[in-house]
Amino acid sequence: MLQHLPLVLADALGYFRAEGVQVMLQEHAADTEALAAVYQGQADLCSAPFEALLRQQARGRALRAFVLQTRSPQVALAVAVRQFPSYRDLVDLKGRRIGVPALDSGAQWLAAMLIARVGLAERDVQFVPVGSGADALQAFRSGRVHALCHGEPVMSQLEARNDARVVADLRGLKAMGDLLGSALPDACLMAPPAFLQRQPAVAQSITHAMVHALKWLQTAAPADLVRVLPAAYLLGDRSSYLAALGRVRDTFSPNGLLPEDGPQAALKLLQRVQPAAWTDTRVDLSRTYTNEWVRKARQKFNA
Template identity: 40%
Template sequence: MRRTILKTLALAPAALAFPRVWAQAGKPEKSKLTIAVGGKNLFYYLPLTIAEQLGYFKDEGLQVEIPDFAGGSKALQALVGGSADVVSGAYEHTINMQAKNQIIESFVLQGRAPQIVLAVSTKTMPDYKSLADLKGKKIGVTAPGSSTSMMASYVLAKAGLKPSDVSFIGVGAASGAITAVKSGQVDAIANLDPVITMLQRDNLIKVVADTRTLKDTQAVYGGPMPAAVLYTHAKFVQENPHTTQALANAMVHALRWLTKAGPSDIVKAVPESYLLGDRALYLAAWENVRQAISPDGIMPEAGPATALRMLKTFEPSLADKSIDLAKTYTNAFARKADVKYS
């Protein structure tokens, strides 16, 4: 009996240690992160804001800093330059970067429709009749090279115009964009809500192409078009799988919350500055884009091919490139998160 007790006591430390080791197996390898974003106030990135404001990143053991840039192309530059670990940005950037021999991987989808609207100014183009009228004009985008300029370039290309036929002017994604239209600094604008709905309210724009709903997105792109995602270097995903999973968990948690949230929930969750001084209009804009938010964070099977087809329409640099779409995204993390929060 004495030998048995001593043997049990000798094994006790190892037995007690094992549960602690097992419990820490999924601990994020990198708990402090920087997520770059371009236009954080937009509904395009609302899941990111919800995950931050409701503490979902903290729940996953992450301490996240989210610097906000003028547009997605600027956020991408932060990742490439090493000042950001991850980007909340347009999926299309993963394709463009692969064409430059840099493997960037998306691991959770925020939007299943781009929500971008191309519209002309009723002030500077009151007699607008067709897209051909935009030749030689100035188009306001969040930032040159961003998803807004890509969408505008695609719509123009379908009408026989090249990106070089217009001038893209960076106007941001908030009050600066509204001012650019009001003052006549631009002749057209490619932007998102709530900016677009506010411009519509004041009859400052005429919508030319709209991708705020699944039906309109299908009409513009001819297939499902992924929007905002979280993406990073493929090497980061490989070296930090638990961190990547934690990020995906937080985002899918936010997506689940958004599928059930009412208007008052949204207003309480977002910073006051996002409302741009008009709560009712902000909520009206939210209803315009609500169905564009992904319910589960999973990339649709046909989405990447739609994005590649779109980019090849106006990007000569992609013409002779062989893009491996399987390297631009993974659904592994979103699927696990979806099970956790289903």
């Protein structure tokens, strides 16, 4: 998914190697699987949405974000054209199946917020995990779900072939600002505090590579991206991939810093969607992120 593009670029451009660290990227169909890999000792750190980190902390599992990749979830909610020929508004989703990358994912939370604005509760629809990439496309096109709340480049591929009609677009900074009143930190590199304490030099090297990639992305032309990225990331459709990139390009962090008001915005989102679950939940936001290594990296790369 494009929300993790800076991480993929840091690897593809050789920036990790240039910083003296060997990184092996493991792909997972859902953020929950990436987080589980960290907890089970199969990975040292992961790339996941900031709101997922907050939910983990509320469950007593400590993680700390140290590089911000995207300032918006980059998702859109779309309905299947064939199954909704006379779609009018979100109320029409009542009783329908809505595909999301994974249950309890950020996409599901945003979809729940959108339908709540028209009076629907989560119990009024059925959220179905569809994974990412080709799996999500197949689930939608086969009719297994009637609607889809997902990220890029999946949504642009469905739009390009007129399979989907986007009914709520949250893929840009302005759209997220209109909905929440602020940007929302999304994909971050995060790790258990113990790892960051034991391996500060490794964390700094990884951060250097990420900030370097974010800076490169700010001025890279579409042709540069196609040349650098592994073919599998284009999902067999170069034009749709580039169209997707154009829709979300402003959401990529220019420098990797988590904004001071970002963690609070993410917490407010969770409290808004499930107020009962978060009424008595205490989260120490100061322990959920650090900009320590990004500040040093910005000096190195003038980012």
